[in-house]
Amino acid sequence: MPAALSSFRICDFTGQLAGAGATKWLAAFGAEVIRIEDPVRQGRWDILRGIGPFVDERRGINLGGAFNNHNTNKLGITLNLRTERAKEILTEIVKQSDVVTENFAKGVLERWGFGYERLRDIKPDIIYVSNCGFGHVGPYSDFKAWGPIVQAVSGLTFASGLPDQPPAGWGYSYMDHTGGYYMVMAILLALIHRRKTGEGQWVDLATTDGALGLNGPSLLDWTVNGRPSRRDGQPHSNRSQMPPMAPHGIYPLAGDDKWIAVACRHEDDWRALVGVVNEAWCSNPSFADLESRLDAQDALDEGLSTWTAQRSKVDVQNALQEAGVPVAAVLMPEERIDLDPSTADFGLWPTVQHTEIGAVRVDGLPAHFSATEWRIDRGAPCIGEHNEEVLTNLLGLGADEIADLRSDGVI
Amino acid sequence: MTALNGLRVIELASEPIALAGKLLADMGADVILVEPPGGDACRNYPPFLDDQPGEDRSLFWWHYHTSKRGVVIDLDEPSGRDRFRALIATADVLLEAQPRARLATLQLDYDNLVAHRVDLIHVAVTPFGRSDEKSDLPVTDLIVTAAAGPPWSCGYDDHSLPPIRGPHQAYHTASHFAVMSALTAIVHHGITGVGQFIDVSMHAASNVTTEAASYSWLVAGLTVQRQTGRHASVTPSGETQKLCSDGRYANTGVPPRFPAEFARLDTWLKQLELDTELPEAVFLEMGANWEGPFDLAKIGTDDTITAIFSAGRDALKLIASRLPAQEFFVGCQSVGLAVGVVNSPEEAFEDEHFKARGFHVEVYHEDIDRTITYPGAPYQLPASPWQISRRAPKLGEHDAEVWAEL
Numbered sequence: 001m002p003a004a005l006s007s008f009r010i011c012d013f014t015g016q017l018a019g020a021g022a023t024k025w026l027a028a029f030g031a032e033v034i035r036i037e038d039p040v041r042q043g044r045w046d047i048l049r050g051i052g053p054f055v056d057e058r059r060g061i062n063l064g065g066a067f068n069n070h071n072t073n074k075l076g077i078t079l080n081l082r083t084e085r086a087k088e089i090l091t092e093i094v095k096q097s098d099v100v101t102e103n104f105a106k107g108v109l110e111r112w113g114f115g116y117e118r119l120r121d122i123k124p125d126i127i128y129v130s131n132c133g134f135g136h137v138g139p140y141s142d143f144k145a146w147g148p149i150v151q152a153v154s155g156l157t158f159a160s161g162l163p164d165q166p167p168a169g170w171g172y173s174y175m176d177h178t179g180g181y182y183m184v185m186a187i188l189l190a191l192i193h194r195r196k197t198g199e200g201q202w203v204d205l206a207t208t209d210g211a212l213g214l215n216g217p218s219l220l221d222w223t224v225n226g227r228p229s230r231r232d233g234q235p236h237s238n239r240s241q242m243p244p245m246a247p248h249g250i251y252p253l254a255g256d257d258k259w260i261a262v263a264c265r266h267e268d269d270w271r272a273l274v275g276v277v278n279e280a281w282c283s284n285p286s287f288a289d290l291e292s293r294l295d296a297q298d299a300l301d302e303g304l305s306t307w308t309a310q311r312s313k314v315d316v317q318n319a320l321q322e323a324g325v326p327v328a329a330v331l332m333p334e335e336r337i338d339l340d341p342s343t344a345d346f347g348l349w350p351t352v353q354h355t356e357i358g359a360v361r362v363d364g365l366p367a368h369f370s371a372t373e374w375r376i377d378r379g380a381p382c383i384g385e386h387n388e389e390v391l392t393n394l395l396g397l398g399a400d401e402i403a404d405l406r407s408d409g410v411i
Numbered sequence: 412m413t414a415l416n417g418l419r420v421i422e423l424a425s426e427p428i429a430l431a432g433k434l435l436a437d438m439g440a441d442v443i444l445v446e447p448p449g450g451d452a453c454r455n456y457p458p459f460l461d462d463q464p465g466e467d468r469s470l471f472w473w474h475y476h477t478s479k480r481g482v483v484i485d486l487d488e489p490s491g492r493d494r495f496r497a498l499i500a501t502a503d504v505l506l507e508a509q510p511r512a513r514l515a516t517l518q519l520d521y522d523n524l525v526a527h528r529v530d531l532i533h534v535a536v537t538p539f540g541r542s543d544e545k546s547d548l549p550v551t552d553l554i555v556t557a558a559a560g561p562p563w564s565c566g567y568d569d570h571s572l573p574p575i576r577g578p579h580q581a582y583h584t585a586s587h588f589a590v591m592s593a594l595t596a597i598v599h600h601g602i603t604g605v606g607q608f609i610d611v612s613m614h615a616a617s618n619v620t621t622e623a624a625s626y627s628w629l630v631a632g633l634t635v636q637r638q639t640g641r642h643a644s645v646t647p648s649g650e651t652q653k654l655c656s657d658g659r660y661a662n663t664g665v666p667p668r669f670p671a672e673f674a675r676l677d678t679w680l681k682q683l684e685l686d687t688e689l690p691e692a693v694f695l696e697m698g699a700n701w702e703g704p705f706d707l708a709k710i711g712t713d714d715t716i717t718a719i720f721s722a723g724r725d726a727l728k729l730i731a732s733r734l735p736a737q738e739f740f741v742g743c744q745s746v747g748l749a750v751g752v753v754n755s756p757e758e759a760f761e762d763e764h765f766k767a768r769g770f771h772v773e774v775y776h777e778d779i780d781r782t783i784t785y786p787g788a789p790y791q792l793p794a795s796p797w798q799i800s801r802r803a804p805k806l807g808e809h810d811a812e813v814w815a816e817l
Contacts, residue, residue, distance in 0.1 A: 002599075002603070004595050004596065004598060004599035005595065005598060005599070007602060017622065025591060025595075029595055051708075052631070053623075053626060053627045053630040053631035053633060053645075054630065054631060055630055055631065065626055065627075065629075065630030065631065066623065066626055068630075069625075069626045069629070069630075133749075134764065135768060135791070137767070137768055137791075138764045138765070138767040138768045139763055139764045139767055140744070140764040142744075143744040143749075144744065144747070144748070144749035145749055145751065146664045146665060146749055148641065148642070148651070148662050148664050148751070149662060149664050149749050149750065149751035150751070151662075151751075152660075152661070152662040152751035152752060152753045152754070153740075153751040153752060153754055153759060153762075154754070154756075154759050155754050155755055155756030155757075155758070155759040155760075156577060157640065157662065157751075157753050158753050158754060158755045158756070159577065159578050159755075159756065160565060160575050160576070160577045160578070161575060162567075162572065162573075162575070165567065165572070166567075166639055166640055166652055166654070166660060167640050167652065167660055167753050168565055168566050168567055168575040168639065168640065169565070169639075169640040169641065169652070169662070169753075170561075170564075170565055170577055171561075171564030171565040171566070171624075171635070171637045171638065171641070171642055171643035172561075172564050172565075172621055172622035172623060172624060172642055172643060173622055173642070174561075174577065174580075174620065176622065177584075177620045177622065178583075178584070178587060178620070181584075181587040181588070181591060182587075182789045182790055183790075184591045184594075185434065185587075185590055185591060185594060185789075185790065186790040186792065188591070188594035188595060188597075188598055189414040189415070189438055189594065189790075189792060189795065190414070190792060190794075190795070191598055192414050192415065192594070192597060192598060192601065193412070193414040193792070193794060193795040195598075195601050196412070196416075196417075197412060197794070199794050200794075201792055201793055201794035201795070202793070203790055203791065203792050204790075204791045205789075205790045205791070206768065206791075208759075208764075208765075209765070209768060209770060209787065209788065209789055209790070209791075210789035210790070212756070212759050212760065212765060212770065212786060213786045213787070213788075213789050214579070214583055215756035215759075215760075215786070216474035216475065216785075216786055217456075217458065217470050217471045217474050217475075218756045218757075219474075219756055219757065219760050219785075219786050220458070220470035220473060220474050220783070220785065221458040221470055222756070222757040222760065223760075223783065223784040223785075224458075224460060224461075224470055224783060225458060225460075225461065225462060225470075227458070228755060228757045229755045229756050229757060230755040230757070230758070235578075237575055237576060237577060237578055238553065238573060238575060238576060240551070240552075240553065241457065242456045242457060242458075242471050242579075243452070243453075243455070243456045243457070244457065245551070248551075248553060249553075249573070250553075250557065250562060250573040250574055250575075250576070251573070252573070257570050259557075259562070259573060259574055260557070261553050261554055261556070261557035261558075261562075261576075263551040263553050263554055265549070265551060269549075321548060324549060325549070326548075326549045326550055326551050326553075326554045327554065328550075328554045328555070328557040328558035329557065329558070330557045330560075330562045330563055330574050331557070331558060331559070331560050331563065332560075332563055332634060333560060333563065333621075333624045333625060333627065333628035333634055333635065334628055334632075334634060336558070336559065336560045336618060337625065337628050337629060338628075340558075342539045342540070342543050342545055342558075342612075342614060342615075343614075343615065343618055345540075345542065345543065346539075346540050346542075346543070346612055346615050348615050348618060348619065349629060360629070360630060361629040361630070362626070362629065363619040363625055363626065363629075364615075364619065365588075365619070366588050366611060366612050366613075366614075366615030366616040366618065366619055367588055367589075367591075367592045367609055367610060367611045367612070367615075367616075368540075368541075368609070368610040369592070369595075369596065369607055369608075369609050370607045370608040370609070371596075371599070371605055371606070371607035372595070372596070372599050372607065
């Protein structure tokens with residue numbers, strides 16, 4: 001099957017998840033992603049390189065499980081950009097690339113002598129996508145960020161939690177994932193624009209911008225109605241205000257740390273739930289219609305929690321599913337990865353071959369394409385693994401020259 | 412010129428894909444939103460303009476349907492299906508999240524539609540994918556999110572409190588993948604002229620958006636446990652969310668770990684005259700003078716490294732308790748530490764940084780003679796800028812205009 005993006009080459013400085021996750025998508029669709037790392041620091045700018053999880057007791061710069069997960073199907077080369085020769089090589093690579101990607105702090109690439117102006121001198125229609133927490137413009141553009149910082153500043157952390165509790169936030173870097181998704185969109189949009197106009201551009205991507213926009217309706221409630229999200233009783237993020245639903249939440253099951261989500265979209269769902277639960281509290285007049293139930297959600301949640309807490313996941317899920325009520329247990333990683341036919345049948349956990357790690361499973365992509373299906377089969381590159389391949393095939397260097405580059409500390 | 416100028420997208424109105432249509436429309440695609448008679452349910456979602464309900468007053472609707480045109484088609488009527496086919500003949504992309512069997516029953520599935528548009532890109536979003544019978548079960552955003560795993564990682568140290576989901580999390584993530592998929596197919600179509608069918612699973616999308624929860628299990632068979640305001644972790648980690656003097660919180664993310672960071676933090680602590688309140692401040696000086704790599708992997712086993720690392724956390728906690736959250740945030744960043752104030756959405760929106768980046772976008776609503784301030788662009792493409800080209804459509808607002816074009 002043809003690959004959708006096989007005609008593109010990406011000169012890739014990204015790392016962590018927010019950047020590397022983006023170019024992972026491009027590589028899965030056949031783009032040639034050349035990941036460039038610093039040989040002096042053994043690529044450690046990417047803090048995921050060489051840290052766990054590990055498949056076994058072995059440790060090392062090439063064995064990090066997270067790094068492998070985010071860098072499948074990419075090529076990896078090393079360039080010591082403190083040297084002039086490495087800068088010449090990078091210049092040649094840029095000349096033959098469609099896109100330059102990075103998620104450094106503002107100004108790093110510029111300091112190396114490869115800011116947008118220079119990149120454009122090298123290749124006039126180059127697309128340059130910089131991805132950092134606060135962007136390259138604005139009072140906070142020199143500030144540093146990780147996913148949790150982006151989530152905090154942009155309102156997402158605040159919006160996730162229970163009343164009278166600290167923010168629960170997000171137990172992972174949702175905005176590293178999502179920042180990567182917006183980076184994919186930005187790259188593809190710029191490629192589409194270039195195809196139509198012949199014009200490249202510099203895309204300034206700030207993950208805090210993308211994150212703040214995800215609060216859209218709450219922001220309009222503020223700008224239009226003057227209603228803040230910071231108010232009594234808020235946030236209560238397992239409940240549903242848009243649209244109003246009740247009951248709507250995550251309820252305890254029998255056993256330790258077992259939970260199930262239940263949502264009643266309308267009166268039919270509520271009546272079906274009552275038909276299954278069939279306890280006296282259900283006929284409380286306070287629960288007679290949606291408006292009453294919304295006013296009495298604490299009592300409603302208490303009644304439903306008492307019922308679910310005496311039952312197993314299978315019992316509650318099967319009974320409510322049969323009655324047509326939206327329901328799903330909160331799945332643990334092992335349940336959704338190894339025991340859920342939905343993810344296995346979708347092919348969501350492909351196994352890749354990594355040169356040192358060996359065979360290991362990674363996140364796949366959640367879409368199937370009839371004409372240009374993705375492929376994730378090769379593990380992340382070891383440090384400098386494709387130096388010979390890239391320098392020979394792309395730049396036409398000979399074995400002696402490459403040996404010199406190595407002995408001179410250029411690669 | 413906008414990036415997607417000249418591209419026509421037909422969106423069958425549905426909550427899970429509303430953001431996907433907006434992302435394409437705000438980049439210049441001609442997104443035609445197709446609603447059934449009576450309108451899409453989201454028209455009646457709160458909040459409302461001036462808190463008065465009405466099908467054209469939903470701010471939820473306003474936000475997710477900017478830059479789109481709107482038509483009404485009754486797909487349950489033969490004449491409506493004819494109209495839809497005529498529309499598809501002019502379209503580049505169909506974006507839909509219909510129940511799995513619905514379009515086939517109406518003979519409007521991909522196999523039928525390619526007869527009218529041979530190079531159609533059809534993006535179908537379903538709860539569990541096209542091949543999974545579970546896609547026929549009723550779901551909401553919460554249900555998909557729970558089944559896909561994110562709440563397992565989100566919540567509190569106290570596991571007697573329920574796991575937490577982020578608002579609209581599953582639908583947003585599904586929309587992001589729908590857009591990435593559509594754009595990938597559009598790039599391929601631009602080169603080859605070939606369209607295709609794309610099957611996006613909401614459940615799969617959230618499943619691969621859980622960071623370490625997935626790969627800790629995939630790689631090492633380890634299970635993360637949720638913690639208050641920070642990453643779920645296989646082994647418990649120190650708290651990062653600090654309560655500040657004004658009752659608001661700040662997230663300190665990754666604590667100091669480089670000598671220069673320990674040095675600047677030590678200096679700041681002294682400037683604030685708080686060093687005398689923290690006996691452990693001596694370890695900050697040791698961190699500042701550390702030679703060689705500061706190996707975080709030795710936290711918990713090497714007493715000195717553990718003490719230095721802990722002193723960094725303790726210093727931040729002390730400073731946070733004496734400063735308002737915004738001041739703590741800016742102060743930390745000024746000494747080079749990646750710290751974030753926990754803003755509410757409106758506090759973030761009113762911050763000068765976002766205003767300076769042009770994030771406040773004014774849209775004139777001629778029907779109510781008011782200018783409304785919307786959230787701005789997720790990315791800035793200067794040569795092909797994001798823009799809200801029009802307010803969300805009223806029901807059937809562009810019927811005559813679109814049919815005239817056909």
